[in-house]
Amino acid sequence: METKKVAVVSRAALFTAAVVAPLLVAVAGVAAGRTNNCTRRCGGISIPPPFGIEDGCFLDGFNLTCDRSHQPPKLFLGDGTVEVLEISVPDATVRVIGGFTYFPGSVDDYSGIPSRVSNPVTAGIWSGALREAGPYTLAVRRNKLVVIGCNVQVLVGEDSSEDLGGCSAVCSRRRDVNPRRPVKDCTGATCCQSEIMLGRSSYRFRILRVNGATGLNSSAFAWIMESGGLLSSHALFDDDYIPLPLPAVLNWKINYTVCHGNTSSAACRSSQSYCKNSTGRNTVPNAHLCYCPSGYQGNPYEPDGCYDLNECKFPKIYPCYGTCNNTEGGYQCSCPPGYEGNAFAPNGCKRSYSPHSGNILSCWANAKSLI
Structure with a gap:
């Protein structure tokens, strides 16, 4: 029996004072289309798309600065005002x-x-x-x-x-x-x-x-x-x-456009990805985020960034009490040979008996009663 995967992307969220210097110079028309030769780490901090340092490696507004005058180097938002501690694509957050x-x-x-x-x-x-x-x-x-x-x-x-x-x-x-x-x-x-x-x-x-x-x-x-x-x-x-x-x-959100038909966006670069517009009082106007669909994981902002999730490796999240087989975008959980029932439930698989085995047991019981 095949079941749809549960999406692992969670949409949740650093800044601690009034900083008076300007930040985040907009880079008009820049798209994160180039992935080769892009710096993807700075001082031990990962730099995933849509963020980047070099021109052509980031989406508009997501430019970063790696200041190598520090040891180890420090990562900053924009042109170097606010220090970055961590970037999360699944949560769409930056700790600064x-x-x-x-x-x-x-x-x-x-x-x-x-x-x-x-x-x-x-x-x-x-x-x-x-x-x-x-x-x-x-x-x-x-x-x-x-x-x-x-x-x-x-x-x-x-x-x-x-x-x-x-x-x-x-x-x-x-x-x-x-x-x-x-x-x-x-x-x-x-x-x-x-x-x-x-x-x-x-x-x-x-x-x-x-x-x-x-x-x-x-x-x-x-x-x-x-x-x-x-x-x-x-x-x-x-x-x-x-x-x-x-x-x-x-x-953070992609703030310069909305989804097209609520399914696609130029920012969503993985073939296995989709787009969702931002809503509510707490969101940036005219903004959206990209996601990997249920059954996939990874980064939807880079080509082929969303890849199949093997649920069988995570039994605590995707329980299977029988035989687990991963499939593209899903997984199968079935009772092993000789058993039947619900493999998704503890003790859900019961040994199965054929009609012939039942007749043999019945005849043996009747014969024993005649002795």
Whole structure:
């Protein structure tokens, strides 16, 4: 019995501060048509299509920079502003690393730390230097706002009229806010965190006292960073008590065209691939992604990138309690010779008996009763 394969592509999502330099120079008319002689690794990080470094090796907006002045080399988005940690084609995400946002108060509670920080951001906008209507947005449900401060509330939103998230950090004394005495978890006492529910290319910060009045007596630090478990404030600062640049997750999409008939796109280069338009509030307008169909795996953005998935090698995902045979785009699971039933269920295959074997057993039983 043949069954359709379950798609292994999951559509889920780094950026942690306001970076003020421009990013992602658009390269008009460039298509990832050339695969030979394209750099596919930088500093141990894989560079899959549609990303690339050399002209002709990337789709519009997906150009990267490999900075070999570092040892090992470092990979950056665009022309070299935001460092890349990981690229995922199945999840359509990029993990990147950035900095932090600093809000100065009338009292510096950080023992001179801001004066020793390189280029702290004091503006109220986080953009990650991502261009508007570009291929990148903050990944939904993959990032959170983290704040260190004393009796402050930080809100993030698209503009001053709509808040998308926020949290409040409270303390009894301002001197309690001290990286040298970190709290054990970030649950509201001098440190708070809140999930960001909507993905955007930029956010506006609003910082308030907890009583709602504007203005600050306390300085505050804020990060937009990758979601995880409970966070110790000690993880936010290095050994010299300088705020750490922390990872966050970006979603990416092919943003300059839509699918043709919801099945094909110039970006989907594998013969075994399909295209799906982006929908919903969290998506880039006029954008789409490419996928390998159910029963295939790989990279749909490169020629012959989608290849057959052998389900028989993954029995925990595709259980078969009989004989498993892989087929192109599917697999067969059947009971072995001499058995019948449902090979997809535990103990589903039962030994089969022919009518002749039943007659022989019956005759033997009758003969024994006559003795």
